[in-house]
Ligand SMILES: Cc1cc2nc3c(=O)[nH]c(=O)nc-3n(C[C@H](O)[C@H](O)[C@H](O)COP(=O)(O)OP(=O)(O)OC[C@H]3O[C@@H](n4cnc5c(N)ncnc54)[C@H](O)[C@@H]3O)c2cc1C
């Protein structure tokens with residue numbers, strides 16, 4: 001079985017985002033970019049299934065501008081067998097990403113597609129679910145535990161009420177939550193090895209994806225700010241303030 | 249004129265308050281009608297609760313055995329069929345794990361994108377939503393000729409109350425082939441007598457500073473004294489101090505209680521995005537430079553093991 005992992009490049013989670021004064025976007029020049037943390041978890045999950053002998057090949061895919069090759073090398077160094085770079089100068093929205101990923105799925109016929117539960121730039125949490133719908137296959141979102149055997153995946157999902165377990169027939173789409181695993185560190189020799197691994201490049205426009213229904217972002221603004229409040233010196237002062245506000 | 253369809257979220261015959269928040273958001277569209285769709289094996293009790301919400305025009309029930317558990321792959325085709333048949337302009341779900349799971353699947357079946365986490369409504373096709381862990385707010389425009397599918401950021405919308413409303417309840421026949429490739433196995437609910445984290449007026453949260461599962465008792469004790477829900481940072485959940493459903497933040501629950509007390513929590517941006525809309529934030533931390541104090545309305549610096557029992561006793 002092949003596993004396809006959606007591997008998005010995003011602004012690193014430690015960066016404090018600044019909105020451009022003209023509202024046209026967020027400042028991206030010189031900002032550190034990293035793999036989406038959930039996608040590192042997705043890749044780790046796929047690698048473990050390969051190590052268990054359940055999968056033979058792990059393919060990472062990204063839809064990103066031409067300069068995203070080092071990002072893919074990073075995933076290859078972590079252990080993916082090969083990479084597909086869908087080149088798009090413009091960022092794509094979840095529906096477009098799902099439509100593009102569907103084209104890759106149709107070509108590669110993976111038994112599992114693993115994505116992050118959300119990209120930490122757009123915070124949409126949509127792409128995996130949309131891909132599963134378009135592919136007409138099961139989805140198991142927000143996975144914190146994954147077992148694959150006998151053509152089925154048993155997935156524990158982090159839901160608001162607690163932990164839900166579902167069983168899905170393969171092929172299926174999984175999206176990862178934070179506690180699914182802890183991604184491995186990349187070792188120096190693996191970075192060297194990754195240089196020899198194949199990256200296939202395709203233009204998004206050449207995939208022939210469907211269009212329509214897209215949403216446009218028209219303005220960006222900083223959030224309403226909370227300001228620093230008062231410091232109290234002891235519990236008595238805190239209780240007095242809470243009582244004053246009618247909160248205790 | 250807009251016509252809104254809201255998908256009810258429910259568990260064990262109880263309507264989740266997130267649905268009432270969707271009604272408030274729907275009313276901001278000034279629609280001609282707001283219908284609520286209840287998908288269940290036994291929808292009657294939930295439908296009766298939805299019918300009382302102010303502003304609801306009609307409750308539509310789809311009673312099928314397959315709807316006993318909220319499986320997205322099973323619900324989405326029924327939702328898409330209902331959205332098409334009723335000439336709706338808007339389809340809304342709450343931005344809970346239920347809504348996040350189902351809504352994009354329905355949107356893709358309907359061939360449209362989705363607006364996640366609607367914070368405000370500017371017009372029938374114009375909304376604002378948070379991105380980058382709430383560090384930017386983007387205005388989005390959906391195509392004017394297409395159905396709008398959105399999830400409602402529950403912390404941005406108060407729950408519509410149950411008024412004198414008695415909306416009619418009708419059975420909705422839906423013609424959809426349901427898949428069998430996805431099966432429910434079980435739900436392990438963290439049993440708690442405390443108020444629900446997502447709707448509680450007061451929340452007491454603990455972080456890594458609390459140090460252990462046993463120590464979390466001091467968080468629970470303070471929560472109980474205040475009739476508050478208990479929450480946690482990701483670090484506390486990851487360390488196994490408390491269950492996952494207590495996580496507050498970008499990738500956990502986004503909440504807006506009147507009072508939020510953060511104990512032994514440093515205040516990482518991913519945590520802060522979950523509490524931005526809280527009325528009053530209180531921080532207790534031994535590090536006076538912790539970023540949590542940049543947003544706290546009331547800060548107290550010191551050892552939580554001394555201060556929290558003291559606070560509990562003083563209340
Ligand atoms: C993709 C991604 C998503 C994330 N999502 C979330 C999320 O949804 N929610 C979330 O919370 N985090 C999230 N995080 C993690 C986040 O970045 C922080 O790591 C986390 O919030 C830290 O938790 P903490 O404040 O409990 O721990 P720490 O940062 O370790 O802080 C512990 C605090 O306790 C204080 N302390 C220690 N001992 C005492 C004592 N005896 N008395 C008083 N104070 C004491 C310390 O001074 C310190 O400030 C996410 C991270 C990533 C990468």
Ligand SMILES: Nc1ncnc2c1ncn2[C@@H]1O[C@H](COP(=O)(O)O)[C@@H](O)[C@H]1O
Pocket residue numbers: 006007008009036038039042061062063064092094097114115116117118119120122123124125126127128
């Ligand atoms: N441009 C992209 N390239 C690769 N993967 C993507 C892309 N966009 C979304 N994804 C995948 O979809 C997941 C959810 O993204 P989102 O729906 O945008 O929150 C991400 O964690 C990725 O796994």
